[in-house]
Amino acid sequence: MIFSSLFFIFIFLPLVLVAYYLVPRKFKNLCLVLFSLVFYAWGEPIYVLLMIFTILVDYACGLCVARFIDRRGKAKLFITINIVINLALLGFFKYAGMLVGTFDAVTGLGLSIPEVALPIGISFYTFESMSYAIDVYRREAPAMRNIIDFAAYLSFFPHLVAGPIVRYEALQAQVLNRRETLEKFTEGTKRFLTGLFKKVLIADNLAILAERVQYLGTPSTLTAWMGILAFTFQIYFDFSGYSDMAIGLGKMFGFELPENFDHPYVSQSVSEFWRRWHMTLGGWFREYVYIPLGGNRKGRLCTVRNLAIVWVLTGMWHGASWNFAFWGAYYAVLIILEKLFLQKKVLDKIPAFFRWLYSFLAAAIGWLFFSYTDIGQAFSVLASMFGFAPEGATSLGLYALLTYGLLMLIAALCSGPLARNLFEKLRNAGTAGKVAWALGVAGLFIITLSFLVNSSYSPFLYAKF
Known part of the structure; x- marks a missing residue:
């Protein structure tokens, strides 16, 4: 089940909301x-058993860690078992296959080669489950006594299914003691709709353009750029849209x-890009891998080593294919170079536009290696992007530019704060502004529903990770 489905929006979500608000306070978590x-x-259905098993194991390990919290040897043993x-x-x-x-x-x-189906969201809830025992061990939050x-x-x-990855320490108090308000519900509805539209x-x-370009093999230069730009914006609006919906539902x-x-x-x-992208994953690796390894406190060589470890692990976390490891190593090299000399000796001395252009192109090239599991093919497309397309390569670049150019422009504008700020100004511009804002949201919702009725199944990209 995905959030952007008619079944979820009109059946599942209303049912859970009605049940949740009707049951007494002490049964809300059970609901x-x-x-x-x-x-x-x-x-x-079969993988719900894996989820239940994970809940039971982590709950038991957390209690054992809490029981032996003053006997660090035993507590560390249960931390190790949990991890x-x-x-x-x-x-x-x-990764077996x-x-x-x-x-x-x-x-x-x-x-x-074993064919093992990947349980949805296992990368996300595994990291959350490990944070539980670790946070209890660090005395940053008490263990849950009620399963x-x-x-x-x-x-x-x-x-x-796809985050945000929430540390136990950050959510523990809310699980036990939270209050629902009309203001929160209203803000949540608005945030959910924002994500749904995105x-x-x-x-x-x-996604239609990005997938079509990938099927071409080696595209022309214009086609290659249109394809990778389509994926660059697709993955952002797909994943940030999911996060918006998740935050709104919360x-x-x-x-x-x-x-x-x-x-x-x-x-x-x-x-900076990675301080702004998938911030909860970056925070998890920083808190539980980078800092325990020593962070940047033990000299330049150790800092380089720690960054390399974190970024290769980040790449592998995203998928069971060597292109993800390469993608992680690609970012490790760029970030290490920035920290060693690029930031102070180059980036800080050039105009803001060129700093942005460098960052955006680096991200787009990164998404190329992310989206193509065949690294050789990814390099072939990269060559096409910079003018080394083979003769006779099929080109739908002009068609894509004419057909998707406006949508690409809208995506570019909406990927920054400009569109959000304009909508907020409109909503706060007196009665007329509020009416216009409400009519705009209603119109977008109707258009969205028409797409959902007529479109084929389109799951979230990050759900498979």
């Missing part, structure tokens, strides 16, 4: 757990989920 498990089981079990599950379901396939390609043994409360934290359906009206339409139930995007395409360095 969320039951509906969240139904939500997760909707597409893959090993979670990473083993993630490794089996996500890739590792066996790679080993077979190197050795030529003709091994049978229903813990299950509500881990399985809460708005952030279950996903359906922009991301899904750009507000409807009284939760404040963390922000996940802050207009990354206005960045003026690659480092």
Whole structure:
């Protein structure tokens, strides 16, 4: 089940809202757990058992860590058990096929490559589950004594499938003590609709062009640029749209989920881009990997090592294919170079426009390696982008420019703060402004519904990670 579906919008969400607001306070978390498990089981019923297993294991490990909190040796043992079990599950379901396939390609043994279906959202809830025991061990939050409360934290359906990745320490108090208000609900509805519009009206339409260019093999120069720009905006509006919907849904139930995007395409360095893109993932790696490794406190060489480790892991987290490791290494090189000398000796001395252009092109090229699982093909498309297209390459670039040019321009404007600020000014511009804003939202909602009725199935890109 996805948020941008008619079933979710008109059946599932109204049912869970009615049930949630009707049950007494002491049963609200139980209500969320039951509906969240139904939500997760909707597409893959068997994997709800994996979710329940994860809840039971992490709950037990958290209690054991809390019990032996003053005996650090025993507490560390349960932390280790928790991390090993979670990473083993993630490794089996996500990387077994890739590792066996790679080993077979190197050795030529003709091994049978296992076909293991990837449970939806396992990368997201695995990181959240590990943060629970670690935060308890660090004394940053108490362990949950009630398993229903813990299950509500881990399985809460708005952030279950594709984040934001919420640290236990950040959500623990809200699980136990939150209040729903009309103001929160209204803001949540507005935020949900914002994400819905971004996903359906922009991301899904750009996906058609991005996928068509990928099927071409080696495109012409104009076609290659149109394809990668389409994907660059598609993945932003797809994932940030999901995050907006998740945050909006959280507000409807009284939760404040963390922000996940802050207009990354206005960045003026690659480092800034990653401070603005998928912020909760970056925060997780910083908190649980980079800082424990020593961060930047142990000299330049260790800092370079730590950044390289974090970024290769970040790449591999995104998918079971070597192109993701390459993509992570690509960003590791850029960020290390920025920290060593690019930022102070180059970027700080050139005009803002060129800093932005560098950052945006770096991101677009990064998405090229992200979207093509065949690294050789990705380099071929990269060559086409810079004028080395083969003779006779099929070109739909002019058609794409004429057909998608306006949508691409709208996407570019809406990827920065300008469009949001204009809408907010309109909403606050007296009665006439409020009426115009409301009519605009209603019109966009009607258009969105027409797309949902007529469009084919279009899942969130990050749901498969």
